[in-house]
Amino acid sequence: MTSSVVLLVEDDADLRLTTRLVLERQGFTVVTAEDGVDALDRLRDQSVDVAVVDVLMPRMDGLTLLRELRTSVEHAELPVLLLTARDLPSDQVGGLDAGADDYVVKPFDSAVLAARLRVLLRHRGPSAAPTWHELGELRIDREGMVVERAGQPVELSATEFRLLDALLEHAGQVLSREQLLHLVWGSADWGEPRVVDVNVQRLRAKIGADKIVTLRGSGYKLVR
Structure with a gap:
């Protein structure tokens, strides 16, 4: 079975080597780049399945690289997970706004990083025969990570789908920001509650504002 190819973009040589070895032990094939400029060069002659991109880098930082990829015809749909040493809400929101599919704060657990990448790859890859969950005009295939609204496909990031999946798993139940x-x-210590709010707002815009109810001071619930 062919392993998935990860483009790892990290300017710190020691961390680049350590992360590459970790991902290879998890079964991935890893292509490395030192910064955004180097990454674009790699992508010209190397096909990859997912990218892990550090935010703070010389020459071209991670957010600039991400914007370049999102405006590229060839790489616009490439799943991108951002790495950063700064656990600030503004950084998290900025990365998601730039088009990141997921976000991991250093230092990170290697198993968690690998699991996040596998989720991104499942979101990108082909799915089995769908088993649909229906909520009015909304249809959700949890295994295939496919969502339709009024018969039209809804494009969700991996994080947005995980959020929808969590709400669907507890449909009708109020989930606090900490629980989400x-x-x-x-x-619950991963980030600021504002990150939840931002992703809920994005999800509402895509699946319908009436599908997710806010209970002020308590959290959110998916309407059955």
């Missing part, structure tokens, strides 16, 4: 941080990002 744990269910979607893996830990």
Whole structure:
């Protein structure tokens, strides 16, 4: 079975080597680049399945590289996971706004990073025969990570789909921001509650504002 190819873009040589070895032990094939400029050069002659991109880099930083990819015909749909040492809400929101599919803060657990990448790859790859969950005009295939609204496909990032999946799993139940941080990002300590709010707003815009109810001071719930 052919392993998935990861483009790892990291300017710190030691961390680049360590992360490459970690991902290779997890079964990935890894192509490395030192910064955004180097990454674009790699992509000209190397096909990759997913990219792990550090935010703070010389010459071309991660957010600039991400914007370049999102405006590229060839790489616009490439799943991108951002790495950063700065656990600030503004950084998290800025990365998601730039088009990142996911976001991991250093230092990170290698198993968590690999799991996040596998989720991104499942989101990109072909799915099995769908088993649909229907909520009015909304149809959700949880295994295939496919969403339709009124018969039209809805494009969700991996993070947005994990959020929808968590709400669907607990449909009709109020989930606090802390609970959603744990269910979607893996830990209630992962980031600021504002990250949840931003992703809920984006999800509402795509699936319908009436599908997710806000209970002020308590959290969010998906309407059955």
